Amino acid sequence: MLKKPPLIKISLITAIVFVLTAVLAGCGAGAKGQKEAGEARDYFKVGVITSLSGPEVYGGNVTRRGYDLWAETVNAKGGIKIGDKSYQVKLVYADDQSDPTAGADAVQRMITSEKVDFILGPYTSGVTMAVAPILEKYKIPMITGSAESPLIWKQKFKYTFGTIPAVDLTGSSPISTLAKDVQPAPKSIAIIGVNDPFSKAVADAFKAAAEKEGIQVVKYDIVPAGTDFTPLISAIKGLAPDILAVGGHEKEHMEVVKACKSLGFMPKVFLMHYGITTPDFIKNLGKDSDFVMGAAVWTPDVNYKDELFGSTKDYVQLSKNRWGSTPDYTEAACSATGEIFAAALAKIGATPPLSEEERDKLVQALEEIQVDTFYGPIKFATEGNWYHNNTGLKPLTIQLMNGEQVIVGPKDVRAKDPVYPVPPLSAR
Amino acid sequence: MGKPARNSAGFPKNRKERCRKMDLFVQTLVNGILIGGIFITIAVGFSLAFGVMDIIDFAVGEWVMLGAFTAFWFNHFLHIDPLLLLPLVILLFGLIGYLFQPVLQKVINIKHRSAALMALAFTFGLSTFFRGSALTLWGFNNRNLVTFLSEKSVTIFGVTLPALRVGATLFALIVTVLFMVFLYKTKTGMAIRAAAENRAVAGLMGIDSHRLARLVYALYAGLTGMSGIFIGSIFSVFPEMGVRYTAFAFFVVVAGGLGSFSGAIAAGLLLGMIASFVTVYLGGAYVFLILFFVLYLILLFFPKGILGKGW
Numbered sequence: 001m002l003k004k005p006p007l008i009k010i011s012l013i014t015a016i017v018f019v020l021t022a023v024l025a026g027c028g029a030g031a032k033g034q035k036e037a038g039e040a041r042d043y044f045k046v047g048v049i050t051s052l053s054g055p056e057v058y059g060g061n062v063t064r065r066g067y068d069l070w071a072e073t074v075n076a077k078g079g080i081k082i083g084d085k086s087y088q089v090k091l092v093y094a095d096d097q098s099d100p101t102a103g104a105d106a107v108q109r110m111i112t113s114e115k116v117d118f119i120l121g122p123y124t125s126g127v128t129m130a131v132a133p134i135l136e137k138y139k140i141p142m143i144t145g146s147a148e149s150p151l152i153w154k155q156k157f158k159y160t161f162g163t164i165p166a167v168d169l170t171g172s173s174p175i176s177t178l179a180k181d182v183q184p185a186p187k188s189i190a191i192i193g194v195n196d197p198f199s200k201a202v203a204d205a206f207k208a209a210a211e212k213e214g215i216q217v218v219k220y221d222i223v224p225a226g227t228d229f230t231p232l233i234s235a236i237k238g239l240a241p242d243i244l245a246v247g248g249h250e251k252e253h254m255e256v257v258k259a260c261k262s263l264g265f266m267p268k269v270f271l272m273h274y275g276i277t278t279p280d281f282i283k284n285l286g287k288d289s290d291f292v293m294g295a296a297v298w299t300p301d302v303n304y305k306d307e308l309f310g311s312t313k314d315y316v317q318l319s320k321n322r323w324g325s326t327p328d329y330t331e332a333a334c335s336a337t338g339e340i341f342a343a344a345l346a347k348i349g350a351t352p353p354l355s356e357e358e359r360d361k362l363v364q365a366l367e368e369i370q371v372d373t374f375y376g377p378i379k380f381a382t383e384g385n386w387y388h389n390n391t392g393l394k395p396l397t398i399q400l401m402n403g404e405q406v407i408v409g410p411k412d413v414r415a416k417d418p419v420y421p422v423p424p425l426s427a428r
Numbered sequence: 429m430g431k432p433a434r435n436s437a438g439f440p441k442n443r444k445e446r447c448r449k450m451d452l453f454v455q456t457l458v459n460g461i462l463i464g465g466i467f468i469t470i471a472v473g474f475s476l477a478f479g480v481m482d483i484i485d486f487a488v489g490e491w492v493m494l495g496a497f498t499a500f501w502f503n504h505f506l507h508i509d510p511l512l513l514l515p516l517v518i519l520l521f522g523l524i525g526y527l528f529q530p531v532l533q534k535v536i537n538i539k540h541r542s543a544a545l546m547a548l549a550f551t552f553g554l555s556t557f558f559r560g561s562a563l564t565l566w567g568f569n570n571r572n573l574v575t576f577l578s579e580k581s582v583t584i585f586g587v588t589l590p591a592l593r594v595g596a597t598l599f600a601l602i603v604t605v606l607f608m609v610f611l612y613k614t615k616t617g618m619a620i621r622a623a624a625e626n627r628a629v630a631g632l633m634g635i636d637s638h639r640l641a642r643l644v645y646a647l648y649a650g651l652t653g654m655s656g657i658f659i660g661s662i663f664s665v666f667p668e669m670g671v672r673y674t675a676f677a678f679f680v681v682v683a684g685g686l687g688s689f690s691g692a693i694a695a696g697l698l699l700g701m702i703a704s705f706v707t708v709y710l711g712g713a714y715v716f717l718i719l720f721f722v723l724y725l726i727l728l729f730f731p732k733g734i735l736g737k738g739w
Contacts, residue, residue: 223712262590
């Protein structure tokens with residue numbers, strides 16, 4: 001090093017200083033990230049962070065469809081109305097690759113380079129938890145129209161909200177339907193959970209509810225993602241539980257049903273969350289998907305109204321025309337998520353681009369308002385264990401029948417009686 | 429899990445309980461073999477490619493994925509049963525591998541201190557490229573491959589044998605035997621083994637290692653693509669499906685001994701057994717922990733692989 005010509009040394013030091021200055025300056029600008037950045041625009045720039053590649057790409061696209069449909073509908077009607085003027089919405093996408101670390105990087109990049117006004121949040125709970133601290137740093141509000149893990153809300157992030165009630169509020173619904181509304185009531189349950197923050201929370205919720213209802217938990221196992229379910233199903237088959245419950249996503253549920261079928265095992269009912277309401281689950285399993293039970297807070301059959309989409313029925317039709325399949329509760333929640341932001345923006349009368357002060361006001365407005373949407377009334381909790389989660393929606397028990405989601409519980413709202421025990425896979 | 433009733437329930441229940449435990453043990457054993465069977469075809473090709481060309485192909489899982497998608501396409505458009513597509517896929521992927529190998533060879537031949545590492549980095553990039561392309565080409569939906577064996581299972585003495593998995597394992601064994609015959613009984617096979625052992629000396633004996641490497645890569649790509657049909661129909665078909673098989677292929681080849689053929693088969697079965705027994709008797713959460721602990725022990729005590737036939 002000592003023998004190097006001084007010229008190279010000096011230029012090297014200059015380069016390092018230059019780079020460091022640039023980086024520090026970049027951080028400074030990013031941390032403020034506000035109107036002074038000099039960007040004048042007459043539209044809202046909305047960030048979408050979700051899984052557009054990686055293992056959860058299917059679910060990521062379910063959320064993207066919901067967000068896209070909101071943006072398209074709002075723009076077709078002129079935009080978000082603030083005062084006398086309407087502002088169009090432009091979505092910019094960031095791919096979290098189904099990986100929390102990649103998600104944190106992607107959202108940081110999106111905030112600093114795109115300078116988005118607010119963010120429509122990730123598909124998975126894992127990514128949501130990784131992204132939330134970054135939003136705290138840059139003070140950008142986000143609502144996730146999908147994540148359901150209760151762990152997110154316990155951390156009390158100021159800038160993160162969620163449209164779907166946490167699974168510890170909803171997951172107990174099918175268990176209590178089974179415990180109370182069918183004869184003879186199931187006595188035992190085996191629970192499988194996939195090892196990610198959401199699926200584990202689902203398995204926990206099932207377990208807690210089963211114990212509360214006096215159903216014996218004969219097996220409780222958390223397995224790594226991408227596992228081969230056959231050995232586990234063999235072990236469960238020997239225990240002959242009445243219910244087989246799985247916490248995971250659509251792919252895992254499909255594989256569990258396939259593994260059960262190939263091993264000739266049939267519990268009296270399958271209980272699965274999340275993903276049985278997605279078009280892929282129903283299409284790929286065909287008749288085998290029938291009678292699978294799950295939890296939801298919304299189905300295409302509920303009846304609510306709002307200004308943007310009209311009735312729930314109108315929304316479902318619009319979505320069917322646009323994407324060619326019936327929307328499930330996550331896709332619909334994502335569309336409703338856009339409506340909440342629009343209502344809060346209208347309330348504070350903020351025009352794009354939003355300053356840091358306006359974004360803080362937006363958070364305050366999100367805490368205060370109640371928005372009636374085609375998804376149902378949405379109101380975020382402002383204290384307690386479900387901080388900033390929309391806890392108001394009623395958890396429903398659903399069961400698939402002929403490829404349709406049918407509400408089978410609670411008793412006072414059900415469309416049909418729950419089927420239990422269900423016909424075996426081999427006899428359909 | 430509650431303890432099984434012993435004294436209070438009397439002898440019959442006790443015996444039933446014992447039977448149940450025995451059945452579970454045998455079923456777990458069978459499951460292990462059947463899970464391992466899935467890996468054998470991949471392991472054999474992977475091991476050979478490594479032996480002859482020093483290529484650790486990071487894209488091995490993506491060949492599996494592409495094979496599954498190819499079968500899905502033919503099945504979707506021409507309504508041919510995926511299992512009948514096996515010969516077509518091996519030919520198609522063999523051809524792709526044959527045409528593609530020179531590109532890979534160029535990377536290995538560059539004058540670099542660790543050319544093998546360069547090839548590893550190159551195939552890593554390749555795997556990302558394949559995954560991205562599949563996502564663009566086939567979209568994000570999960571697909572299902574339904575074969576004529578999909579719905580069937582046989583129960584013998586309380587042990588259930590899923591027909592599709594049995595088919596996959598039998599097929600893997602047949603392919604392996606044919607392959608062994610090819611390697612040990614034919615002239616080309618002998619040349620391949622010679623090249624795998626010492627390329628320089630084999631070259632001096634007049635063996636064209638470039639031509640052989642192309643042939644081997646073609647075989648490897650064909651076998652791997654073909655196993656995608658079985659994997660796709662047992663599980664489901666999606667762009668990310670291959671990732672787990674890349675990890676398993678590494679386990680199998682390292683545990684079996686680098687470049688060892690029979691070692692790869694034994695390691696494939698060992699992998700299936702560990703996955704099966706650990707899931708049933710300890711819990712699914714421990715599979716990877718124990719798998720890689722076993723791998724550590726193997727590397728420590730049998731650095732040449734479990735059969736001691738690797739390098």
